[in-house]
Every structure is written in C-alpha cells, then in structure tokens.
Amino acid sequence: MVSGNCAESNFGTVRIELPESHSELTPGLERACQVATARHVYRWGPSDTLRGELPADFELRFNCLTDKDGLRRFYPTLGSEGLISMLFAGGLAISIKQNGLSGEQARNSRMKFLLFQKMRKLNNRQQRKFQGIKDLYIKRPGRSDKGQRNVLPDSLGMISDCDDFPWGMNKLRIEGEKLARAYGYNRPSMHQTIEYGLFAAARSRPLMIEEPEQVEGLLRIALYNEQNTCDCDFQTREWIEGEVVAATDAHLNDSQDDFNEWFWGSKNSFLKQIARKRCPYGNVTNPMVRKVLLDLGWQAYTYVADCIHAQMCNFQNALLNPLNKQERQIYEMLYQKQSYLANLPLLLLYERIPFLKAPMLAVLNGQNDFEFAGTVHQLLYYYSQMSDSRRGADRLIQDFHVSCRSQNRPIKILEFDESCPVEDNGKRRKYKPLYDEDNQGWDD
Structure with a gap:
C-alpha cells in the first residue's frame, strides 16, 4: 500500500518525514548537509510477519541527503555500533521467519552476536587513524633501527622489488598532494595528503589476492593486532569453546545491566573464570582462552554480516522510490556484503573507512582507472x-619513560640535528625546521 510519503509492503513500512529542527548532527553529517539540496528522515518499521520477533518500538532511521544531481545517500541516525546491533536484530528476525529457525537456534544466534561484540571490546582492536604527522613519525626513543624515522611500510611506492628505495614522508606528501588535487581537492589538508599519498602508492602496486581465506586473514590483521589460532591441541580448544558458550548461556537471562557488567564491564573476569576451571586435557591459560574467544568472535562476523545484509535488503526493497543504478552502488558498497571484503559489508569495517575512503570515492565518481579490489587490499596491508x-x-617510548622515572631523570627528548644553527648563547634553537633533506620527510 502506498499513500503520500508512506509505503507499506511485505518488506516493511517506510515513512518519509522532514527532520526535526532541533535534531543534532554529527560533524560528518553536518558537512554533508551543507552541500546537500534536501534532507529527509526515512523510518523503517517491520512488517506484520516480523513484528512479533522484534521489540514493539523497533524502528530504523536514516537521514537521506539529496545532492545537486538528485542522488540520494543514506546516513544512519545512530552510531556505527548501535546501528550494527539494530541491523542484527532485524536481520535475525528475518532469518527466523524465512528459514524457520527454532527457539534454540535463535538463542545460539544471539550468543554468536554477543561473542562478536566481546571481540570488538577487547583491547587488541586496531584504533590508529594515521591522519597526522605525529601518527607517522617515530621519536628517537621509539626507533628500533637507527634509520627508522617513520612507520611507513618498507615497500611503500615500490612498483617492483627491483626499486631501490621505498617512499619516504616527503615523497608521500608530494604524491599525496598531487593526487588529491587531481581528484578535486585544491588545498588538501594534512590527513587528505596522507590519505591520497597512500592511495597513490597502493594503486601503483595493487595486492592481488583472490582466495577467500587470504582476504579474510588480511581483514583480520587490519582490524585486530593479532591473527592467531589457538596454540593448544584440538581437544583443549573444543573444551574451552564449550566452557565459553556455557558460561555465556548461563547469564543470558540476567538483566541487561547485570549481563553487561559480567560480560564486558570494566572489572569483568571472563577470561579468568574460564582459565581457572579444571580442564581434563591439560592446563588452560588466559592467553589460550583469549585466542579461542577471538576465533569465535571472528567466526561470528560472517553470521552478523548475513543479518545486516538481509535487513538492508528489506529496507531497500521497501522504499517508495527504488534506488537508481548509482544510488544502489553507493548503498550496496556500505550496507551489503562485498566479495572483495570476504563477503562482509563495509559497515563491519567502519574503523577502516577513513583509510579506504579515497579509492572508494574515486570509483563512485566514475574514476575507475585502477584495480579497485587490489588497491583496497594493499591499503589494508599497509595499515596492518x-x-x-x-x-x-610506542612500546619502546613507554619503556624509555618508565626507565627515566625509575631513575628520577626528567623526560626530555632532544633531536640532535647538525643543520640546526646554534644561538649566540651556545644553545641550539628550540625548534628545528619541519623538513630536512637527510631523512626525506617531516621531522619534529
């Protein structure tokens, strides 16, 4: 049924409304609104067949911005983590109805999502954005090698293994500014310069991998700082998995606050609880439990991706005005499963979107004169x-600080540079030049 700005179908009900005048916008959405010609709020509600599987007030909301060319782009009103939780709940309800899941199967599915969330809350999640000089530059106490002044990959910009030198920070800046201007940024900022410099290097030597297992491994090391399988025998691993599932299942009926505090509160001892139990196959340590938990959480990514894909397909099919080809390309790139991302939607890799944004914008703007999948894979490898x-x-710098404090020495890092002139009083200037030729890059 279609009436005015409301469309109702087997895929759900979509209502189109004007945004509230006092609604708060994130900085990114506020910038997008400045160049948009119109903004509406799309509200999706479940169909009658799904309503019994979801909370009574379940609703998805998206800001829809229309640009000067008439293209619609959908931005969530929730943060990424909140959106993932909502889409999983909706996708699970769809799966229950379409696949006839039993109550026990639905409970197991919810447990998988909890393990997925647990993995994302562990402290091994990669958080660096590499958008400024301080993120790239390594101060003297942090240099494990005398010539190591930055964190750039050893193969950056080397088209073949025969090339003599990788790009330094100065070359990265030059190539980044050049490519950013070619893509329409007349005065690129520092993070845009770094972003497009890495893009220039990656597209010159794309990483060609096609095996799903390899792509999956690449994604894992780009999201988390370890790609481990459990360093224990198969029987011990199965025992740990069983204990993790049993412990989680025993608390599923707790109140939400009690469960959150037990499962991932600041004082939770989930790993210790499992490790302290007596295993018939040998001693179990916290690291062993942690690795099994990481593996279970990573396996849950695939199931969460399926639920997100199902829910966003329903949202797309319920729209009053179907997406055109270009709108669908933008929508599906973010919200639906992608083969080059091991059948995960980009939403599940939202932490890496700033790192991958340049090639994606290029493709969406029709500038596809490069190997897209290989470039994205190379950027993910650069990030890891x-x-x-x-x-x-950072670990070496921290050790340096601890050593200084233990010896009651002031923590002061001086960069000796012969190119820095000496003042009349015999002391070197407080600041050195930002750029020096010797290390081919920015310095502090």
Missing part, C-alpha cells in the same frame, strides 16, 4: 604494517 610499527615504537 603501519599499526605494527607504531605499536612497537
């Missing part, structure tokens, strides 16, 4: 390398 280098450098 840079994150490893950054973590190692």
